[in-house]
Amino acid sequence: MHCELNTNGRRLVSPMKVGFVLAVLVMALVIPAGRSFAQDKSDKPAAKSLYQRMGGYDVIAGVMDDFISQMRTDPAFERFGGGRSRDSAARGRQLVVDLVCSLAGGPCTYIGRDMKTAHAGLKITDAEWDSMLKKFKVSLEKFKIAAPEQREFLAMIEGLRAAIVENPKEEKT
DSSP, X not given: OOOXXXXXXXXXXXXXXXXXXXXXXXXXXXXXXXXXXXXXXXSSOXXXXXXXXXXXXXXHHHHHHHHHXXXXXXXXXXXXXXXXXXXXXXXXXXXXXXXXXXXXXXXXXXXXXXXXXXXTTSOOOHHHHHHHHHHXXXXXXXXXXXXXXXXHHHHHHHTTHHHXXXXXXXXXX
């Protein structure tokens, strides 16, 4: 095999060889290991995400809008919404929709802060949290979300409690 050398004494690789190596690398990245080009024929269909079972983005956004509306009209939660511009409120609403969409297995990307940071200092109590869960339940029922999905949704939200509810015993004076 004949190879040319460059001025440093190293072998030169022909453009054709470089193209071949790149083609092999691209194919290795494009074709998943152990799969063929034929359509996968699985006996079991993939389980649908909570996002899909609830009805997708529009339903989740509707549930969140209804929930937020309940929060805004309840005097017990007045302290959480005051002093915000319409733009800030709209951004907060979008962050909440994106968070829930993402947690439910949807295609959304949540770009907000973590829950502990976002709620630090708000002194949200267990009683407020429980009241909030009841508002979620009302919204889920309004949108006719089936009981299994309601339970899964509420459990998903409940999973955030530890990061959001502040225990007064842990506060520093």
